[in-house]
Amino acid sequence: MLLQPTTPVSPASVLASVDASYERCRQITAKYSKTFYMGTMLMSEVKRRAIWAIYVWCRRTDELVDGPSAEFTTEATLDDWEAQLESVFAGRPRDDYDVAMVDALEHFALDIQPFRDMIAGQRMDLQCSRYETFEDLKLYCYRVAGTVGLMSTVVMGVDPEYNTAPWASALPCPTEEAIALGIANQLTNILRDVGEDARRGRIYLPLEDLELFKYSEEDLINGVIDERWQALMRFQIQRALKFYRQAEGGISVLSPDARWPVWSALMLYRKILDVIAENQYDVFNRRAFVPTVRKLLCLPPALLRARVL
């Protein structure tokens, strides 16, 4: 599937219809992330279509630096992508995938800033392949994942019941919790992909943490698994779980119809951490993933959390 941004279309070219564009976005979400796709299938039609459009925009942005043609990506490529973003927000789609995004913007008052911030996160991937401290890594995680939380929360909406202050002009938005879930997911993704990223010369784990556990960059590049590595991974997992716990507090503020999908997406992605531990933290030779049956078994407890707790 061609996800790369295209040159501005000529006026004569005919773009996909809105429904055809959303169908493409649905197919791509289902192909690249079974976890999030499962979450969107629990949403209303208008919300799930908007999330598919946002997913594809995010996937295209990520693939500029992480995808098959990443070697050709430069700062200018990201400048062009940012210009295409401005065009989408001005209601001028440039290709078939943009059409769904333009339609989503007509249904939901999305702010352009989180989209710009995600592009800034991809610029970090162009410029640096090491992170000295967790604070450095946290900025990266905000930009590539916390932003997704902000985008998604606008689509899912906030429960009007929560407007406890009659004089309050706007509903309380669980911004910090939404960002926390994005960061938790990104930290999980980083732990799952340590081997894959190392083979591309990238180490996202903060170097201050490697030093704390006396585990060197060379050990990581060589995939050394010993008690130092296992202790380092347990430390990383505990930190990710802290962000998941922070996110949980915000789900009850969301619209009632969004709580089951978000609890599901949270539990499904967090389950990857269990699989990493079950694999004895061998993220160098094994890609931790949650089999479909185990994913489905998360749905009833997610519904219980959404409805009762």
Ligand SMILES: CC(C)=CCC/C(C)=C/CC/C(C)=C/CC/C(C)=C/[C@@H]1[C@@H](COP(=O)(O)OP(=O)(O)O)[C@]1(C)CC/C=C(\C)CC/C=C(\C)CCC=C(C)C
């Ligand atoms: C159910 C739901 C609302 C899902 C949101 C789906 C969505 C729009 C996801 C976009 C993901 C994406 C492609 C981002 C681009 C950068 C990137 C790759 C980020 C990492 C994602 C990994 O995706 P995937 O597993 O497909 O990648 P692989 O190729 O398999 O490695 C990230 C880990 C970021 C994911 C971050 C989120 C989904 C944000 C979640 C936060 C919310 C839904 C906010 C909920 C609100 C409150 C109040 C808690």
Ligand SMILES: Nc1ncnc2c1ncn2[C@@H]1O[C@H](COP(=O)(O)OP(=O)(O)OP(=O)(O)O)[C@@H](O)[C@H]1O
């Ligand atoms: N980027 C990838 N590289 C290698 N294998 C992958 C990749 N993505 C998915 N797979 C494989 O697809 C199957 C499903 O894994 P998984 O549930 O992680 O898929 P997914 O669609 O990437 O979901 P998510 O990204 O939400 O975790 C597994 O066999 C997994 O190894």
Ligand SMILES: [Mn+2]
């Ligand atoms: Mn995936």
